[in-house]
Amino acid sequence: MLRREFIQQTGTVAAGALLSETLLASAALPKKRVAMVGTGHRGTGMWGIEVLNEHADRMEFVGLCDKNSGRVETAKKMMKVSCPTYTDLDKMLKEVKPEILIVTTMDSTHHEMIVKGMEAGCDIVTEKPMTTDENKCQVILDAEKRTGKKVFVTFNYRYSPHRQKIYELLHSGAIGKVTSVDFHWYLDTSHGADYFRRWHRKRENSGSLLVHKSTHHFDLLNWWLNSDPEEVYAYGSLDFYGKNNPFRHTHCRPCPYKNKCQFYFDMTKDDRLMKLYADNEKYDGYHRDGCVWKEDIDIFDKMAVQIKYANKVQVSYSLTAYSPYEGYRISFNGTKGKLDAWIHEKQPWEMQKYDEVQVTKNFGKTEYFKIDNTEAGHGGGDMRLRKQIFSPGADPYKQGAGSRDGAMSILVGIAARNSIDSGKPVKIDSLTSLKPHPNRGEA
Numbered sequence: 033m034l035r036r037e038f039i040q041q042t043g044t045v046a047a048g049a050l051l052s053e054t055l056l057a058s059a060a061l062p063k064k065r066v067a068m069v070g071t072g073h074r075g076t077g078m079w080g081i082e083v084l085n086e087h088a089d090r091m092e093f094v095g096l097c098d099k100n101s102g103r104v105e106t107a108k109k110m111m112k113v114s115c116p117t118y119t120d121l122d123k124m125l126k127e128v129k130p131e132i133l134i135v136t137t138m139d140s141t142h143h144e145m146i147v148k149g150m151e152a153g154c155d156i157v158t159e160k161p162m163t164t165d166e167n168k169c170q171v172i173l174d175a176e177k178r179t180g181k182k183v184f185v186t187f188n189y190r191y192s193p194h195r196q197k198i199y200e201l202l203h204s205g206a207i208g209k210v211t212s213v214d215f216h217w218y219l220d221t222s223h224g225a226d227y228f229r230r231w232h233r234k235r236e237n238s239g240s241l242l243v244h245k246s247t248h249h250f251d252l253l254n255w256w257l258n259s260d261p262e263e264v265y266a267y268g269s270l271d272f273y274g275k276n277n278p279f280r281h282t283h284c285r286p287c288p289y290k291n292k293c294q295f296y297f298d299m300t301k302d303d304r305l306m307k308l309y310a311d312n313e314k315y316d317g318y319h320r321d322g323c324v325w326k327e328d329i330d331i332f333d334k335m336a337v338q339i340k341y342a343n344k345v346q347v348s349y350s351l352t353a354y355s356p357y358e359g360y361r362i363s364f365n366g367t368k369g370k371l372d373a374w375i376h377e378k379q380p381w382e383m384q385k386y387d388e389v390q391v392t393k394n395f396g397k398t399e400y401f402k403i404d405n406t407e408a409g410h411g412g413g414d415m416r417l418r419k420q421i422f423s424p425g426a427d428p429y430k431q432g433a434g435s436r437d438g439a440m441s442i443l444v445g446i447a448a449r450n451s452i453d454s455g456k457p458v459k460i461d462s463l464t465s466l467k468p469h470p471n472r473g474e475a
Contacts, residue, residue, distance in 0.1 A: 068133070071097070076107040140239065188417045197401055216362075219352065230320065240332055263447075269333075333352070336349070
């Protein structure tokens with residue numbers, strides 16, 4: 033079964049579409065005034081150049097902001113826009129009065145940007161994770177309620193076709209009632225290592241990979257299972273990167289060990305990264321090619337998490353950041369059968385050009401579903417996400433995500449991090465005012 037055979041364009045308008053419609057009105061109305069804070073690689077590309085390529089008829093950039101004055105000017109040139117640039121968010125919000133603020137700054141600052149944007153009258157489109165700890169999460173929830181504005185969290189993984197197919201199969205009752213899930217994610221020695229080069233390597237910036245990266249995975253679970261997490265217990269440690277090496281340096285370009293370090297990253301071969309980061313180091317001292325062996329690294333590179341859901345589903349999850357290949361294995365156990373998938377994202381062997389989902393019935397046959405995976409941008413998920421935000425329509429699979437979805441995904445990672453620190457299980461309802469519900473999205 034190819035993607036075009038199962039992606040549906042019709043259906044009832046659900047919560048995600050309603051949320052999207054509050055962000056952008058119909059094409060008959062004037063273009064929405066959009067501003068962005070955070071003009072790094074992700075913001076400039078995913079939410080800058082690509083949005084303009086696809087939706088320039090619906091929106092216009094009226095301001096760009098970044099704490100690095102050189103980078104924001106570089107981003108303006110890359111995006112080919114004529115809007116003013118700022119290093120002060122308050123000043124930008126006051127002067128250009130955007131209707132929508134896109135937040136793509138460092139994770140630990142999201143809450144500040146989101147709240148300032150809402151208080152200035154903006155609806156928010158924010159990169160995941162929504163923020164990095166429970167207190168900042170509560171600040172966002174309170175501000176949204178106080179201002180009446182809306183937060184849209186950009187979970188692009190929901191929109192990739194094979195994950196949509198998993199949602200469809202689970203919610204059609206293909207394996208009966210889901211009782212437990214085994215979910216194991218592998219980051220390779222290229223992508224995984226990159227988190228330890230960048231600002232993500234410090235917990236104070238990213239909240240750890242349990243928040244920055246795993247929030248993707250926890251959101252998928254919440255969405256697939258249509259339930260909220262209730263209790264979390266976790267283990268984690270730093271066993272590979274950081275201090276676990278006999279030599280290290282500040283960053284790769286001047287490193288004296290580049291000839292013997294397998295993790296040497298030659299950023300000079302990437303013109304885009306050189307322009308955005310290397311050319312603008314003089315403004316803030318940030319090295320995009322930081323050393324993966326730096327002793328200040330304090331996030332985990334292996335994690336194991338047990339999650340209990342309000343609908344009684346039990347999940348075993350793990351994340352490893354130094355695998356020789358990248359992707360994930362997932363298995364849903366149900367009362368009528370089992371759904372399995374091994375999704376290959378990058379591997380040192382040749383793979384087929386499709387993702388495969390397997391459904392095996394108890395006392396029955398096995399059925400295979402093949403979904404084309406040749407589209408760019410997370411298998412086409414990025415493009416579909418941008419369309420739902422900037423040209424909203426029906427949302428039959430409930431892929432649109434608001435602040436509750438953003439909160440419940442990060443709260444699993446926050447609870448896991450707190451559990452590792454304390455050695456004790458953590459109740460989700462002990463973290464914020466949100467109470468877990470067996471049906472996702474309900475009060």
